[in-house]
Amino acid sequence: MSGVWTLAELREGQISPVSYELLAWGRSLADSLEVELSSIALGSKIHDVNSLFDHGADIVYKVDDDRIEHFLPDVYSNVITKLAKAYHPQIIIASATTYGRTIMPILSTKLNTGLTADCTKLEIENGTLLQTRPAIGGNVMATIRTQTTPQMATVRPRSKKPISYDKSQRKIVIPKIEDELFKSAYRWMKFEKDESIDSPIQESDIVVSGGRGMKDENHFEMLYELAKKFNGTVGASRTAVDMGWIPYSHQVGLSGKTVNPRLYMAFGISGAIQHIAGMSSSEVVVAVNTDPDAPIFNVADFGIIGDATEILPELLKALGDENG
Amino acid sequence: MRIAVLIKQVPATDKVRMDEKTGTMVRSEMEAELNPLDMYAVEEAVRIKERMKDAHVTAITMGPPAASDAIKDAISIGCDDGYLLTDRRFAGADTWATAYTLSMAIKKLGGFDLIFCGERATDGETGQVGPSVGAQMGIPVLTYVSEISELTGDHIRVKRAIEGGHETVEVDLPALVSVVKEINEPRLPNLSGKLKAKSAIVSNLDAAGMEADQSKIGLGGSPTRVVKVFYPKITRNGKIVRSKDPHTAAKALIEFLKSKEII
Numbered sequence A: 001m002s003g004v005w006t007l008a009e010l011r012e013g014q015i016s017p018v019s020y021e022l023l024a025w026g027r028s029l030a031d032s033l034e035v036e037l038s039s040i041a042l043g044s045k046i047h048d049v050n051s052l053f054d055h056g057a058d059i060v061y062k063v064d065d066d067r068i069e070h071f072l073p074d075v076y077s078n079v080i081t082k083l084a085k086a087y088h089p090q091i092i093i094a095s096a097t098t099y100g101r102t103i104m105p106i107l108s109t110k111l112n113t114g115l116t117a118d119c120t121k122l123e124i125e126n127g128t129l130l131q132t133r134p135a136i137g138g139n140v141m142a143t144i145r146t147q148t149t150p151q152m153a154t155v156r157p158r159s160k161k162p163i164s165y166d167k168s169q170r171k172i173v174i175p176k177i178e179d180e181l182f183k184s185a186y187r188w189m190k191f192e193k194d195e196s197i198d199s200p201i202q203e204s205d206i207v208v209s210g211g212r213g214m215k216d217e218n219h220f221e222m223l224y225e226l227a228k229k230f231n232g233t234v235g236a237s238r239t240a241v242d243m244g245w246i247p248y249s250h251q252v253g254l255s256g257k258t259v260n261p262r263l264y265m266a267f268g269i270s271g272a273i274q275h276i277a278g279m280s281s282s283e284v285v286v287a288v289n290t291d292p293d294a295p296i297f298n299v300a301d302f303g304i305i306g307d308a309t310e311i312l313p314e315l316l317k318a319l320g321d322e323n324g
Numbered sequence B: 001m002r003i004a005v006l007i008k009q010v011p012a013t014d015k016v017r018m019d020e021k022t023g024t025m026v027r028s029e030m031e032a033e034l035n036p037l038d039m040y041a042v043e044e045a046v047r048i049k050e051r052m053k054d055a056h057v058t059a060i061t062m063g064p065p066a067a068s069d070a071i072k073d074a075i076s077i078g079c080d081d082g083y084l085l086t087d088r089r090f091a092g093a094d095t096w097a098t099a100y101t102l103s104m105a106i107k108k109l110g111g112f113d114l115i116f117c118g119e120r121a122t123d124g125e126t127g128q129v130g131p132s133v134g135a136q137m138g139i140p141v142l143t144y145v146s147e148i149s150e151l152t153g154d155h156i157r158v159k160r161a162i163e164g165g166h167e168t169v170e171v172d173l174p175a176l177v178s179v180v181k182e183i184n185e186p187r188l189p190n191l192s193g194k195l196k197a198k199s200a201i202v203s204n205l206d207a208a209g210m211e212a213d214q215s216k217i218g219l220g221g222s223p224t225r226v227v228k229v230f231y232p233k234i235t236r237n238g239k240i241v242r243s244k245d246p247h248t249a250a251k252a253l254i255e256f257l258k259s260k261e262i263i
């Protein structure tokens, strides 16, 4: 068995931060099992492999090839399957991003093993992995054991802070992959950046969300301004999305995105269970709502009973003063 | 063109009971509905049928006998027919065993050019079943599809909603497509749809009928086991203050953020 593996994630050759968070998860598992932690990096013109060592990896398996500049599910899964069959990892974890959520079920099918999605806790008991995850909008938590190997799981982005690591062996393995495995059924064509969103809402440190209580699209401008001041992104309840005030990619909740930022601010959001499902694991929650009985206050660390559309201008002004 | 839509029946309320012993959901005694995210898959399939004369749409679900209601819902908004995969031995299946069962049924039914599924089910919330079915079938998987830009008898080009934007990719058919909410606005059933659904006969398929390997289905065929189930308390007992005036409220909020070292 070759220990614990994490699937690094790359965008245009650049290692994305979720890869380091994943190494923090992997490090604690590898330490309890007393095995090595490896990171699997697939891509083209990969920069800064060393940063993976700095954040917890002992070994990096690197496949750097022009033909896999973009995510091709068949090639990626074939290559990782080949590596897993050759090196027998005990555990493989990935981030619950669109990449992780696509590649992991394909891999687990090819490797004939179980997979647990969106874990909030991973621990080792008697040498085996226990995976805890929420289900049904966070109403139920289940602890799951996979009886086959590798044991595979995805974890939510932002669910752990990256660590720094100085005991790495810094071993890079460059496996030989036959040309045959690079043949893809996918014809990748282009990527168009979404202009309305600077960074994906799931990866944001601070999410500033609005709901029906924001009253209209114009009031949402204040949320964009606030998000900008915090270097964060704007989220929304389903009602706000349904009203057409903001695109669906910003929706937080059961049928939208799950976020767990350091700070989640809810302006004019009632806190229906389906909304809470997408934000309850945020570190700090602030809510502004005119209704003292709004359920959002149950999950808030700090709440203000008041009018969001009146408090926001004051908040923006005060923050402006703070910054000089 | 033969199109299949994979749909799931999920509990309609948030009052869900779990069987503490087996760790699976107690489905009886609850109100159930068609997984809301699967409506988008059904709608997209039906829209293709409306554009392409020869298209035929089959809804497929695995579940208890009552799940035939989900098939009827799908027929009421335009699917041509449907199959319910039901067998006591399917019970307790995890995503791996569910995907295996669905893929065996698809093979039994003679294969499809396009297989649609939802992004995820609102009960299990894994989003694993779709890609896993595609992998079982050995066909390309297109996840997070927000637009079908081009579809012919032999290929499909889609936009995928991924972090930070949209990616365009193309594959030859057959392919499996999982859709996101952005893709369309599902219709409500009209009267003739409702009547059609009422009289529709939902065909059943069991393990023997689809020649499934008994060791790969249900709880026994599932590589994962639920070892414990618990109900978390999400209340935070935070400080709630009434705003005297917007200015003071904003100041209090800033003080709080400072105390948390956020600003």
Ligand SMILES: Cc1cc2nc3c(=O)[nH]c(=O)nc-3n(C[C@H](O)[C@H](O)[C@H](O)COP(=O)(O)OP(=O)(O)OC[C@H]3O[C@@H](n4cnc5c(N)ncnc54)[C@H](O)[C@@H]3O)c2cc1C
Pocket: A210, A211, A212, A213, A214, A236, A237, A238, A239, A240, A251, A252, A253, A254, A255, A256, A257, A267, A268, A269, A270, A271, A272, A273, A274, A275, A278, A288, A289, A290, A291, A294, A306, A307, A308, A309, B036, B122
């Ligand atoms: C299957 C399913 C999936 C769903 N998925 C999601 C999901 O992913 N995400 C999601 O968000 N919802 C989801 N919902 C919908 C959810 O149940 C709620 O309807 C929705 O979250 C409500 O949005 P809201 O809080 O903006 O609106 P409302 O519930 O109408 O609440 C508005 C709130 O604003 C307050 N308010 C009004 N005026 C002001 C003001 N001037 N200042 C401050 N506060 C004010 C009100 O007191 C109220 O609490 C889902 C529902 C279902 C059935």
Ligand SMILES: Nc1ncnc2c1ncn2[C@@H]1O[C@H](COP(=O)(O)O)[C@@H](O)[C@H]1O
Pocket: B006, B007, B008, B035, B037, B038, B041, B060, B061, B062, B063, B095, B098, B102, B116, B117, B118, B119, B120, B121, B122, B124, B125, B126, B127, B128, B129, B130
């Ligand atoms: N029992 C089932 N029968 C048919 N389709 C299913 C079943 N379970 C899941 N699916 C499909 O797979 C998607 C993802 O489900 P899940 O992996 O459970 O989140 C759903 O939106 C459905 O399209």
